[in-house]
Amino acid sequence: MQKLKVLFFAPNYANKFNLVSVCIQNQAEFLIKRYNFQVSVITICHKLPEKSILNEVSIYNINVNLIRENKKTLFSEFLNFDIIQIFSVSNLISSLGINFAYHNKIPYIISPHGDLDKIKFKNWSQRICYHFKYKIRLNSAKAIQFCTEAEFINAYLPLRIQPVVIPLGFEFETLINYNRIENSSSIFQILIFRFQNDEVFQLNLQNALVKICLENNLNIELYFINEIPNNYQNTLKSIKVNKIKNRFFNFFNDHEFNFAIIGGENDHFGVQIVKTLENKIPILIDSKMKLSEWVIKKECGYIFEQNQESIENNLKIVVNQNKKELSEMGFNGYLAVKKLFSVKIVSHLHQELYHLIMNLNK
Secondary structure (H helix, E strand, O other), X not given: OOOOEEEEEOOOOOOOOOHHHHHHHHHHXXXXXXXXXXXXXXXXXXXXXXXXXXXXXXXXXXXXXXXXXXXXXXXXXXXXXXXXXXXXXXXXXXXXXXXXXXXXXXXXXXXXXXXXXXXXXXXXXXXXXXXXXXXXXXXXOOEEEEOOHHHHHOEOOXXXXXXXXXOOOEOXXXXXXXXXXXXXXXXXXEEXXXXXXXXXXXXXXXXXXXXXXXXXXXXXXXXXXXXXXOOHHHHOOOOEEEEEOOOOOOHHXXXXXXXXXXXXXXXXXXXXXXXXXXXXXXXXXXXXOOOHHHHHHOXXXXXXXXXXXXXXXXXXXXXXXXXXXXXXXXXXXXXXXXXXXXXXXXXXXXXXXXXXXXXXXX
């Protein structure tokens, strides 16, 4: 049986500081390992050589300066590929991929990764741009692959589109190799992700944290991913505030977090949600995030609205909850993400989609 040849157009690939790109890498490598596909990736990354092979995946790093000069022949060596998957919509590499597949009549799938969210098309000028720039290309795709049901529901789409929901795939086996110890300390360690630039929300969260600390006589430590919002050190004088620089990786081993607070409505999937639950940490999640309802369904966290009362009420529930119960919620999340978001399951869904498209395209 002839190998299925799949070409990825990905704006970012194999970048350990970008978990979406790691998931794309996981998918490419697993399709080769498990299904004997031939997978090549076209990307733009200054740190990669022009051509390279990583775990049997052929990577072609495009030089932006040469695109105009070689536009007609730029991707001529990829004309014999069976199917193309394009990650995101609104950047240079995805535009190149869509145009290449469209003009050469190669079946293609688009994974918008939040680029089609309705919030991005609020005014008429954005919708007109969408109509002329995206609509024909989107309608010509064999499928639009969303990462969650919520991303699909909140997408601004042409009527004739064929939606498919397949989540991102994670290689959990290599990232989790320890058993989380229950935090028996009197100090509450709280991890905060994706802190928004919305000053009203920031103020509501600050006030809620101070009020909960004073009412419950709590000793709290806050840990922020990447940056601490302005004025936090001064506003929360009764709380120890820490900064974590190394993002999603080793810091889970160094701290025994009781729970995490995750906010941000423009997140198409929620990689930080999966990484937190993978490490058995229950979460307080913004109701506007795409996986918020799933978190409640799997009993691994609580949902809050962005107003101070809702944040206070949910914080009160968490800090007054037995720490053993919190650990059990974290473990529920760990089991759920391993079952639903493993690269093995996700790659199986992708290969089924590829074969279905190929059969329909004959």
